[in-house]
Amino acid sequence: MSKKEQQATGTNKEFNRRKIHRYIRADFKTLQGRITIGFLLIGFFAIIMLLSSHFIWKNQLKKSRNLIALNKNSATRSAEIQQLVDLTTILTFRYISTQDDFFPKDIEKRWNKDINAKLDELDSLTQKLGNDEVILYVTKLTEHLPKIRATQQEALEQQSTEVLNSEETINDIIHLTFLSTSLKDKLNQLEAQVLAEIEATKDRIPYILGVEFIISLIVSTLIALFIIQTVLRRIKYLKVKIREMSEGNLPEELPHSQDELNSIIKALNELVRNLKGITHFAEEVGKGQFDTEITVFENQGHLGESLAEMRTKLQNVAEQDKRRVWFNEGVAKFGDILRKNNDNIEDLSAKLISELVNYTNSNQGSIFIVDNQDERNIKLVLKGAYAYQRQKYVEKELAPGQGLVGQAYLERDHIYLSEIPEEYISIRSGLGEAPPTHLLISPMKLNDEIFGIIELASFKPFEPYHIEFIEKVGESIASTIQGLQVSLETKSLLEESQMKAEQLQAQEEEMRQNAEELEATQEEMERQGREIGAFKNAISQSAMIFEMEQDGSITSANPVAESKTKFTSDDLINKQFSLLDSNFITDLPEKVLPALQANESFKKIDKISRKDGTTFEAYFDYMPIVDENQQMKKIMCMALELP
Known part of the structure; x- marks a missing residue:
């Protein structure tokens, strides 16, 4: 290859490199480069998303296998329950034929410890499955088992095989077998469905992951290229407007856009409005108009806060002067009202x-x-x-x-x-x-x-x-x-002192009359006290008086009681009152205690037994002896011999 051809080849490579660099720059010095790297990261995150999706699918397969395990355990528990019920039926036949007491205990143990426990396990497993049909079969099985249990108990009590061989019992056994078989078939059906879903999901995973990867990469690349060109074009437009503002020219508001740079446009428009507001703010403050609502930079930032604070302080000074005048004038006004x-x-x-x-x-x-x-x-x-x-x-x-x-x-x-x-x-x-x-x-x-x-x-x-x-x-x-x-009280005290002087004279006369009435009342009370003492003395000399605990054991008896019954005090103390009154055994809980606990007395006419075995008729009056809390602690019985 000649030197010119090498130079031409190098020039073409440089041109292609610059052309590529125009659209894709992988550095952080420019906005373009940052956006490029950002969208490359999107592709990387897309790969991570696909890998995480694969991991999620694996977890789904694991959950499906757990459901299969639940199905198998549920089917096993159902079969065990069927076998245990059949076993208890056989043991019932054995007991009827042998009369061995071991079998009823073993049957009770099978039901309480084995069948009910496995039924609870079956119910817990099916609740985790969450299938309505399976739960319904278990519910029916739970409701049906007590009928078979009741039939077995009836056969054990009657020791008759006819109960177990009855048509109703056979139908119950058949229905139990039907429920167990139906439950097992439904569990097998669910297991088959889960296995089919697992296989189908397993076959689709590679294709889904591949398609997601390709689509994510292509879309991320196209979006990156489009955004890069759009952002560059908008930035150039904004650069021109900002240069105009730096030269002291306030442009009209920039038109809004639908892209991400719209926030910058809004900020520039807000800056223009605030700069215009500063001029208006200075004019209003110069006129002394502190109440005019003026917000510069929304009262934020160093400039906005300083201007807002200045206006607030001026407003506060004016308002405080106004309030001070209002307060002082009010105090003076109401002071004048109070004086007049x-x-x-x-x-x-x-x-x-x-x-x-x-x-x-x-x-x-x-x-x-x-x-x-x-x-x-x-x-x-x-x-x-x-x-x-x-x-x-x-x-x-x-x-x-x-x-x-x-x-x-x-x-x-x-x-x-x-x-x-x-x-x-x-x-x-x-x-x-x-x-x-x-x-x-x-x-x-x-x-x-x-x-x-x-x-x-x-x-x-x-x-x-x-x-x-x-x-x-x-x-x-x-x-x-x-x-x-104070003035009214002084006047009232003078009137009251005059009134009390008149009342005192009237009260002296009233006290004299009250003293005479009190003397007559004391004489009457002394007479009544003598009559009551005579009555008590007559009662104690003629009536038999017993004290006893609430269980009827005698604690004391007066001399009249000893004389009438021929029993000595040693014969009666700590003995049951039924020794004297044979009906007291039934009267105490049914009649005496209920009446006395209601704070009432119980009266009756009955016979009293003497020590020599003879009896005489007497009038009984049972009364409660209460403590300081008005709670009954003992029973007193007063008996009078009838002629």
């Missing part, structure tokens, strides 16, 4: 609540005053209510802890709710009725003492400075209320 209306608490409450509702732009309000004249029955009395520029006249009293107002009284702190319970309060106007969305309940405190509660409801939220203002005004109101209460 400090002679009547009802009129003062009505004036205060109407002004508070209007000054705080609330929609409804009320004032509760604490009535603690009776320390055991403290009440919160509604003294003023106002809604929609109209005075409301209602009467209402609350106890501490009752409702939110009572809860604020106990907690001694304000309650602010932005979610008011349903039906707690409603605001009515000419346009209808609606529940408020915000509720403020604040105690009126002075020196840590609660003098009343202010309740305000509004459709707008209460800010912290609103709450601080209400608490401040509440202190002034509490101070005025304290002065009114």
